[in-house]
Amino acid sequence: MNLVTLAVNEENASGGRVVTAPTNGAAGIIPAVGFYATHYSPGASYAKKADRHRIVTTYLLTAAAAIGVLYKEQASISGAEVGCQGEVGSASSMAAAGLCEVLGGSPEQVENAAEIAMEHNLGLTCDPISWLVQVPCIERNAIAATKAVNAARMALMGDGVHRVSLDDVITTMRETGKDMSHKYKETALGGLAVNVVEC
Amino acid sequence: MSVSLFDLFSVGVGPSSSHTVGPMRAARRFTAEKLVGTADDGGTPLIERVDSVQVELFGSLSATGAGHGTFTAILLGLEGWAAEKVRPDQVDERIAAMEASGTVQLAAQLGHRRDITLRTADFIQRPLTHLERHSNAMTLRAVDGDDQLLAEETYYSVGGGFVVAETEDPGTDSAGDDVVLPYPFRTSAELMAHCRSTGLPVSQIMLANECARREDSPDPRSEVLEGIWHLWEVMEECKNSALRREGPLPGGLKVRRRAPDWHARLWQQDPERSHAY
Numbered sequence: 001m002n003l004v005t006l007a008v009n010e011e012n013a014s015g016g017r018v019v020t021a022p023t024n025g026a027a028g029i030i031p032a033v034g035f036y037a038t039h040y041s042p043g044a045s046y047a048k049k050a051d052r053h054r055i056v057t058t059y060l061l062t063a064a065a066a067i068g069v070l071y072k073e074q075a076s077i078s079g080a081e082v083g084c085q086g087e088v089g090s091a092s093s094m095a096a097a098g099l100c101e102v103l104g105g106s107p108e109q110v111e112n113a114a115e116i117a118m119e120h121n122l123g124l125t126c127d128p129i130s131w132l133v134q135v136p137c138i139e140r141n142a143i144a145a146t147k148a149v150n151a152a153r154m155a156l157m158g159d160g161v162h163r164v165s166l167d168d169v170i171t172t173m174r175e176t177g178k179d180m181s182h183k184y185k186e187t188a189l190g191g192l193a194v195n196v197v198e199c
Numbered sequence: 200m201s202v203s204l205f206d207l208f209s210v211g212v213g214p215s216s217s218h219t220v221g222p223m224r225a226a227r228r229f230t231a232e233k234l235v236g237t238a239d240d241g242g243t244p245l246i247e248r249v250d251s252v253q254v255e256l257f258g259s260l261s262a263t264g265a266g267h268g269t270f271t272a273i274l275l276g277l278e279g280w281a282a283e284k285v286r287p288d289q290v291d292e293r294i295a296a297m298e299a300s301g302t303v304q305l306a307a308q309l310g311h312r313r314d315i316t317l318r319t320a321d322f323i324q325r326p327l328t329h330l331e332r333h334s335n336a337m338t339l340r341a342v343d344g345d346d347q348l349l350a351e352e353t354y355y356s357v358g359g360g361f362v363v364a365e366t367e368d369p370g371t372d373s374a375g376d377d378v379v380l381p382y383p384f385r386t387s388a389e390l391m392a393h394c395r396s397t398g399l400p401v402s403q404i405m406l407a408n409e410c411a412r413r414e415d416s417p418d419p420r421s422e423v424l425e426g427i428w429h430l431w432e433v434m435e436e437c438k439n440s441a442l443r444r445e446g447p448l449p450g451g452l453k454v455r456r457r458a459p460d461w462h463a464r465l466w467q468q469d470p471e472r473s474h475a476y
Binding site: 011062081 | 202203204206208210211212213214215216219220258259262263264265266267286287291326329333334335359384385386387390391394395400401402403405406409424427430434435436437439440441442444448450451454456457458465
């Protein structure tokens, strides 16, 4: 899974063709968790092409799209607007929801998975070094992909009942983003972008 | 709910959807709608009178645009290249040609080629100016030989490749607003209510909505499923393409590529594995 995220994000950094999922900077997470879903979910290792088709469409639809719509409608997926939490956070949450449904989660568990993944990406800033979508973006995608898998797994162990709703977390993400200094919104004026010496 | 799966997941070029794909789409829209699609009083399309184009960038687009390929993406958009169709080799070829000649083939990909002189160094940069509506803003102006303004528009790249023009309502940035969806939702509470009342999983709710957007199609369901599969194939090809690349990542930071090396090492550790892993 790390390998898939690194590969997709390196391709993106090289100006290659990628799918915005939901943005380019966070483009590695959904393919990586999708890779997990198609290779490591029960029965997937001997799945035929039709089964893989079904896993992929369920994963991307559910998930990803339905939950992505919520972020786009209620908050933002732009690093310049709300920081990295809107890009990597949203992608992680979308992937968690998609994987949760593929692994047999109920709609309530799917919502829980999306909520857990977003909750633990709240506050993430966007501070790319030298304005390049490379450091910390590439590695961060790999870490966020594992967060998504863990969130899906945690949700599946529960019964779907949870205290913080997905809507609450989305609202929190939007407001946290609004309060965030512009230094941390894709301007390369703060954070790693100023503390790491270029060489 | 107006956002479709195919708005969220769209094929584009790297490295940034808001700083590369969005500006490219905005520049293409400006050329298509304001220059090719608009005529003067005499019925002549404005494109035929254009002498020069001015590009003004604000906020984050200006501050981090260089590293995100924003400037060259705008030139490509002015030539009419579509972010979801252009191939990486076409991008490289045109950027090299434009850098060498300083000439942009305005609207060439829209069937109305008009050569103008424009280099990225000519762009007006306002990195510290944040327009109220969104930090990622750009204004495009087309001027004729007598310095008369032919067309002007400000665009906002609001993330994920979505673009909104100054004159538009923010809610109209995606197609299909007039479509009546079987399960409209804006919040998670509404989505969960649809799941409960129908007994359907989230994916099927979304599929029904996507099919409703294509009600004119003879087979909306197959069309949607094929579209999704195509997106997955692009994701897979993207990964495979990365494994074939060599050398440090572009941009001067000398960041090492890790995917090709890691792939080779994992393959060596476990040769029994299918190569697709």
